[in-house]
Amino acid sequence: MSFLAKLLFKNKTQNIVSGNMDSVLIKGDELKRAVDEVFGRSLFIRLVDSGSCNACENELAALSNPYYDLERFGIKFVASPKHADVLIVTGCLTRNMLGPLLKTYENIPAPKFVITAGDCPETGGPFKDSYSVCGPVSKYFNVAMHINGCPPEPETLISGFLKFMDILKTSS
Numbered sequence: 001m002s003f004l005a006k007l008l009f010k011n012k013t014q015n016i017v018s019g020n021m022d023s024v025l026i027k028g029d030e031l032k033r034a035v036d037e038v039f040g041r042s043l044f045i046r047l048v049d050s051g052s053c054n055a056c057e058n059e060l061a062a063l064s065n066p067y068y069d070l071e072r073f074g075i076k077f078v079a080s081p082k083h084a085d086v087l088i089v090t091g092c093l094t095r096n097m098l099g100p101l102l103k104t105y106e107n108i109p110a111p112k113f114v115i116t117a118g119d120c121p122e123t124g125g126p127f128k129d130s131y132s133v134c135g136p137v138s139k140y141f142n143v144a145m146h147i148n149g150c151p152p153e154p155e156t157l158i159s160g161f162l163k164f165m166d167i168l169k170t171s172s
């Protein structure tokens with residue numbers, strides 16, 4: 001890499017990191033305190049793609065990368081519903097996915113909560129007129145929190161988790 005390219009890359013990286021990281025850390029600290037208070041140390045999430053274009057999962061996956069590193073704020077994605085506190089649903093909910101989604105929810109121990117992420121679970125998004133869509137997700141589940149966006153960016157997701165924690169705190 002040339003000297004000029006290195007300099008441009010360095011400046012660009014510094015801008016990105018210093019610009020957004022402050023806000024991520026502030027929200028993250030708040031999130032950690034709320035998770036400690038409500039769940040006691042950690043909040044485990046099981047994610048189900050109910051029929052998405054995969055962009056929403058990419059944004060959720062970005063939360064686990066070294067930049068956002070959501071686990072340091074006490075939130076972790078888990079493979080088994082039996083270990084989860086929260087079910088996050090992405091996608092427009094296809095008829096094929098309704099059964100697996102209900103089964104996953106059934107296997108989460110109570111008390112359990114459903115969060116929908118992205119526009120699709122609520123509106124069907126670009127797939128809403130398809131014969132294979134049986135959403136919205138709120139027709140089958142009590143949705144505690146909906147996070148808008150197509151797709152919602154990682155910081156929007158963190159803000160959504162914060163609002164969800166506020167809802168839990170005020171209702172307890």
Ligand code: SF4
Pocket residue numbers: 051052053054055056090091092117118119120125126149150151152
């Ligand atoms: S909300 Fe947008 S990004 Fe997310 S699954 Fe639907 S179409 Fe894809």
